[in-house]
Amino acid sequence: MAPPNNWSTLRRLLRTDPCDAGCGETVELLHVFVDLAAIDPAQAARHYPGISAHLRACGSCALDFEGLLAQLHASGCRSPRTRERLNPRPLGS
Numbered sequence: 001m002a003p004p005n006n007w008s009t010l011r012r013l014l015r016t017d018p019c020d021a022g023c024g025e026t027v028e029l030l031h032v033f034v035d036l037a038a039i040d041p042a043q044a045a046r047h048y049p050g051i052s053a054h055l056r057a058c059g060s061c062a063l064d065f066e067g068l069l070a071q072l073h074a075s076g077c078r079s080p081r082t083r084e085r086l087n088p089r090p091l092g093s
């Protein structure tokens with residue numbers, strides 16, 4: 001990691017939540033987090049505290065999250081995985 005090049009970068013790094021998942025893990029699981037957050041934001045934060053902490057700290061990832069959430073709400077539907085979770089098929093079908 002390159003050394004911080006100014007004081008605001010250093011202050012931001014020092015304020016980072018220790019459970020912050022970072023950009024890599026957040027991007028990897030953002031679609032799952034968005035599906036859950038669309039149903040129950042508090043539950044999403046409880047299940048993925050590292051991603052929740054990261055979204056509070058990283059403007060870029062927070063914008064991605066807000067965009068995906070807005071798209072989900074605008075489409076009026078949920079992803080196939082979320083629909084399956086909310087309306088599971090009966091066993092044996």
Ligand SMILES: [Zn+2]
Nearest residue numbers: 022023058061
């Ligand atoms: Zn990020």
